[in-house]
Amino acid sequence: MRYVVAGYVIVLTTLFLYGLQLVWRRRRLDRAVARVVRAPAPGPGPASVPAAGEPAPGLSGADR
Amino acid sequence: MSANRGVPAPPLQSRRGRWWTRGIGIAAAVATVCTVWLGLWVTPPDETQGNLVRLVYIHPGVAWVALYLAFGMAAVASLLYLWPRTRSLVWDRLAAAAVEVGVVFNVCTLVSGSIWGKPTWGVWWAWDARLTSTAVLLVLFLGYLALRRVPAEPEVRAKRSAFVALFAAVDIPIVHFSVLWWRTLHQGATVLNANLSPTIHGSMAWTLLLGFVALTLVFVWMLLVRYRIGVLEDWLGTGELDVALRERQAEGAAVGEEEAA
Amino acid sequence: MWRDSLLVAGKDLRIEARSRVGLSQVAPFGIVALVLFAFALGPDRSLMARGAPGLFWVAVLFCTVLAVQRSVSIESGDGARDGLRLSGLDPAGLFLGKSVAVAAQLAVLEVVLGVGVVLLYGARIEVPWLIAASCVLGTVGLAATGTLYGALSAGLRVRETLLPFLFLPIAAPVLLAGTRVWQAAMAGGVASDGSPWLRLLLAFDAVYVALGIVVFGPIQESA
Numbered sequence: 362m363r364y365v366v367a368g369y370v371i372v373l374t375t376l377f378l379y380g381l382q383l384v385w386r387r388r389r390l391d392r393a394v395a396r397v398v399r400a401p402a403p404g405p406g407p408a409s410v411p412a413a414g415e416p417a418p419g420l421s422g423a424d425r
Numbered sequence: 426m427s428a429n430r431g432v433p434a435p436p437l438q439s440r441r442g443r444w445w446t447r448g449i450g451i452a453a454a455v456a457t458v459c460t461v462w463l464g465l466w467v468t469p470p471d472e473t474q475g476n477l478v479r480l481v482y483i484h485p486g487v488a489w490v491a492l493y494l495a496f497g498m499a500a501v502a503s504l505l506y507l508w509p510r511t512r513s514l515v516w517d518r519l520a521a522a523a524v525e526v527g528v529v530f531n532v533c534t535l536v537s538g539s540i541w542g543k544p545t546w547g548v549w550w551a552w553d554a555r556l557t558s559t560a561v562l563l564v565l566f567l568g569y570l571a572l573r574r575v576p577a578e579p580e581v582r583a584k585r586s587a588f589v590a591l592f593a594a595v596d597i598p599i600v601h602f603s604v605l606w607w608r609t610l611h612q613g614a615t616v617l618n619a620n621l622s623p624t625i626h627g628s629m630a631w632t633l634l635l636g637f638v639a640l641t642l643v644f645v646w647m648l649l650v651r652y653r654i655g656v657l658e659d660w661l662g663t664g665e666l667d668v669a670l671r672e673r674q675a676e677g678a679a680v681g682e683e684e685a686a
Numbered sequence: 687m688w689r690d691s692l693l694v695a696g697k698d699l700r701i702e703a704r705s706r707v708g709l710s711q712v713a714p715f716g717i718v719a720l721v722l723f724a725f726a727l728g729p730d731r732s733l734m735a736r737g738a739p740g741l742f743w744v745a746v747l748f749c750t751v752l753a754v755q756r757s758v759s760i761e762s763g764d765g766a767r768d769g770l771r772l773s774g775l776d777p778a779g780l781f782l783g784k785s786v787a788v789a790a791q792l793a794v795l796e797v798v799l800g801v802g803v804v805l806l807y808g809a810r811i812e813v814p815w816l817i818a819a820s821c822v823l824g825t826v827g828l829a830a831t832g833t834l835y836g837a838l839s840a841g842l843r844v845r846e847t848l849l850p851f852l853f854l855p856i857a858a859p860v861l862l863a864g865t866r867v868w869q870a871a872m873a874g875g876v877a878s879d880g881s882p883w884l885r886l887l888l889a890f891d892a893v894y895v896a897l898g899i900v901v902f903g904p905i906q907e908s909a
Contacts, residue, residue: 362476368540369461372483372533376643379529383650390657396675397661507904561855568852575842588838588905589852592831595893596856603859603886 446653450646456639463632471629477544482632484537486640488559491534494644495527496562496594499569503590506583517583518659520590522651524569526644531563554605561600565593579659687779694775694783699790701760712752712791716799719745720806731808738809739868742799743861747828749795750857751850753788754832758840758849777903781833785898789829796821813871816884820867823887827860830894837905863887 464482471478502520505511538556539549550556569589573582723741727734734741800817803809811817835853839845863883870883 364540364544365465365476365479368480368537369465369483371540372487372537373457373461375529375533375536379526380643380647380650383647383654387650387654387657390654390661393661394657399675561858564851564855568848568855571848571851572839575844575848584904584907585838588901591901592834592856592897595897596859599859599886599890599893600855603862606882606886 446646446649449642449649453639453642453646456635456642460632460636460639463628463635468628468632474545477541478629480537480541482636483640484534484541485633486636487530487533487537489637490640490644491527491530492559492562494641495523495530496566496597498648499523499527499590500594503587503594506587507591514579514583514659517579517586518652518655519648520586521573522648522655524566524590526647526651528563528566528570529647530640530644531559531566534559535563552604554601557604558597558601562593562597565589565596569593687776687782690776690779691782691786694780695786695790696783698757698760698784698787702756702787702791709794712749712756713795713798715752716745716749716795717802719748720799720802724806734807735809735872738803738807739865739872740861741807742803742868743824743864745799746792746796746824746864747854747857747861749799750788750792750828750832751853753791753795754836754853755846755849757784757788757833758836758845761840777906778899780906781837781898781902782895784836785826785829785833785895788832789825792825792829793821796825809872811871812873816867816871819884820864820871820887823884823891824860824864826891827887827894828857830891830898831856834894834898834902834905837902859890860887863890 460482464479468479468482470476474481499520502516502523506513506516506520535556538559542551543549569586572589573586575582577585720741723737723745724734727737800821804811832853835849835856839849839852842848863886866883867887
């Protein structure tokens with residue numbers, strides 16, 4: 362009977378943990394997508410300099 | 426290939442899609458709990474196998490999902506991708522999702538089978554046709570996943586992976602036959618063989634069926650979630666580095682707007 | 687298609703003849719593998735003799751990986767693969783040609799390893815034609831599948847680690863069948879019926895050669 366319980370525990374735990382991981386990954390990606398959609402991508406690198414003449418601080422190092 | 430400049434249409438999942446996924450997930454959880462309850466408590470021990478028969482409620486279930494459902498789906502999806510008229514990244518994503526979930530079920534198959542085998546045959550592992558084919562299948566699945574990790578354009582990656590899946594699909598029957606000729610220890614061909622049916626009856630048969638249904642539902646739910654993950658990843662431009670970079674950039678843009686204001 | 691394949695095979699083999707990588711590196715590696723197996727199995731000669739068929743084929747499989755890596759790396763210089771595609775060579779011919787070249791090298795290696803196995807492990811062969819048949823059929827299968835997987839992993843930097851991992855499980859039936867035939871060949875007498883295994887090898891070869899002919903073009907396009 363020990364074997365049976367061990368088998369059930371291992372299989373179900375594995376499936377459960379994997380399912381948890383899937384949900385977590387999806388949640389993280391959903392948040393990333395939301396963030397990208399909210400703040401439109403600034404375009405390719407420091408080329409887009411704001412009119413004030415000063416490059417926005419967050420962009421100067423943002424090299425893709 | 427959509428480079429993420431500007432704001433292309435975000436991959437919104439319809440409410441219906443999300444609700445279907447959730448619904449199937451709940452059904453899967455309920456069915457699994459019922460199977461466990463029936464399997465471990467309600468059903469009686471078997472005459473010949475004793476309590477070990479309880480493992481039969483989940484082992485064939487995970488095996489059927491891993492070997493036939495997941496792998497079959499991956500193979501068919503790969504073929505559909507390779508066929509020019511039906512080529513679409515949807516099939517590639519489906520195949521990838523099916524393989525990843527299939528690996529997990531494959532591991533469960535091997536573990537549950539091994540645990541059943543130890544008290545039954547006295548060994549943790551036996552080199553018979555079904556076990557060996559399952560193990561080879563696992564290695565082939567892992568190879569597929571390893572190949573997918575290599576950075577490439579989506580179409581190139583899809584084509585490459587599809588070929589690997591195709592070759593694996595061709596190889597598995599050959600491996601199976603060769604090992605079958607080699608030795609056979611595993612119980613008959615299927616659960617529904619003459620050996621097993623006299624002893625599987627009544628509540629046990631129902632539990633077995635429920636086990637199949639429950640695990641299939643679990644697979645479908647996992648497939649849906651994993652597919653959705655694939656859609657999101659592809660849209661964001663594959664890889665977590667890209668996700669992090671975009672998050673950084675989006676943060677930077679937000680900060681820049683505040684400072685410029 | 688046949689003319690192209692002869693062209694390609696000739697090219698690969700001529701490169702091999704001039705650089706002699708197969709002879710100077712792959713064959714010694716095979717011998718080293720045999721020696722290591724001997725160390726692993728201990729001084730019991732009867733154990734080694736019984737294990738000889740399997741060990742021979744494992745060594746052959748490892749050598750195949752090396753030979754295929756070599757076959758792929760011949761064209762990994764800048765633009766060589768694109769040049770090959772633009773040259774108008776029939777992709778099926780390219781596949782057959784490269785497979786033939788690999789097969790030829792493997793054949794030589796198998797002779798070396800076979801002699802090694804007989805000498806080092808004291809294997810006694812009762813039915814030589816079975817040995818020859820299994821080697822011929824096995825080599826064709828290994829060369830075909832190896833070339834396919836080589837092409838699949840051609841452009842990748844991780845090819846060295848990925849190719850063995852992808853290729854060896856596919857080659858498992860050849861190992862299995864080849865070993866059984868050798869065992870039959872060594873047993874002689876009543877137990878020497880290796881023909882079902884030879885049929886398996888034949889089926890394996892037919893499937894993968896046909897697959898390769900059909901599929902090699904599309905694979906090349908995505909490399």
